[in-house]
Amino acid sequence: MASLLKLSSARQLAARALSTQAVAAPPSTSSALSLIRSQPSQYVVAAIAGKKYLLAPKDLLTVPRLNDVRVGDILSLSEIHELGSREYTLRGAPLIPQEAVRVQATVVEHTKGKMEVIVKKKKRKGYTRTIKHKQPYTRLRIGSIEVEGAEL
Secondary structure (H helix, E strand, O other), X not given: OHHHHHHHHHHHXXXXXXXXXXXXXXXXXXXXXXXXXHOOOEEEEEEEOOEEEEEOOOOEEEEEOXXXXXXXXXXXXXXXXEEEEOOOEEEEEEEEOOOXXXXXXXXXXXXXXXXXXEEEEEOOOOEEEEEEEEEEEEEEEEEEEEEOOOOO
């Protein structure tokens, strides 16, 4: 019985060692891009309106209101900080050049959030005010992530 326990624990250690082996880094950026392109799904970390978002194709993203766009407009995301797949990741320093990856987002709608109630009150003065507002948002649908093979 003790030998079976030792054997199963040895298998677990071997399986854990196999799953955590380090993969050698590709020699150049273009080969890293081709490795990422060969993977079935990719993701990007992009900055939109000053905030960073983790994006994948077909995601629906809600951002603070973008005033200069209309419904149906297609935006090209230029501030890409990281590009990756399941096994490989390429980080920019601080950005990945626009020639290396192309991500487009379509404006789906302009909407408002839930009603927010702000109550202002001063003790013993009889002063009470309620301020209600809805925060405006823009919803974006992320298109496909196209990884180019250009030399950087």
